[in-house]
Amino acid sequence: MAALKYDVFQAISDPTRREILRLLSTKKRAISEIASQFPVSRTAIAKHLHVLSEASLVSGEKIGREKIYQLQPEPLTEIKQWLAYYEQFWTNKLSILKHVVENDDE
Amino acid sequence: MAALKYDVFQAISDPTRREILRLLSTKKRAISEIASQFPVSRTAIAKHLHVLSEASLVSGEKIGREKIYQLQPEPLTEIKQWLAYYEQFWTNKLSILKHVVENDDE
DNA sequence: ACTATATAACACCAATCGGTTTCATGTCAA
């Protein structure tokens, strides 16, 4: 509702929303089609889709009486970039050792 | 409290917790030292550290009367692996086109 | 021994979250 109330980190923090993204990664789907895959109500799924939409991870297009949602993976680059900073601490032993030594010095 | 109540996705969904991780990436720090960097109370920071600890993103060691927290970046690999699946949808034009065409086919 | 400090452990609170049910609206199809 309010502009950017949900960022991409919050959007992917919910397991149901991650599963919705997974479903949309194979094809566009209408709300009811998505909801049929979950044990919760259609309304609950519609709310999750709204959250994902605010984070720009999905886009919805109304076609006839259906609203078709589609994956928009671009915002995930923000997660990727955030993660890149921490990769130095585990991708090779040298970095990890460097990290430990620096900590012990202070 | 309950085992694995917080997973790594939820742990990093909060901006304050992400900032705590950033602080700990440069060196080990005690709770009070971390809390001094934020506008919220020390108690609130201790709760955030507890959440991060449940997600195994930090570990705490009591030394004297201080509790020293340290970054444990390994669980971030789970995020990285999750993200890897979606990279095919934006890392090159070919994959994106393939995605669109498949969607239009159904 | 005292005193100040660092943390833990509670109890508490307002706001939010994920979910529900109900009702209204709009669209497709017989």
Added chain:
DNA sequence: TTGACATGAAACCGATTGGTGTTATATAGT
């Protein structure tokens, strides 16, 4: 046109979140 279907919108609910303050306990330093 009538009915079934897909969605949107609203009100509501219980649990959780993120925050507070208070109190208790243990430790460090004088």
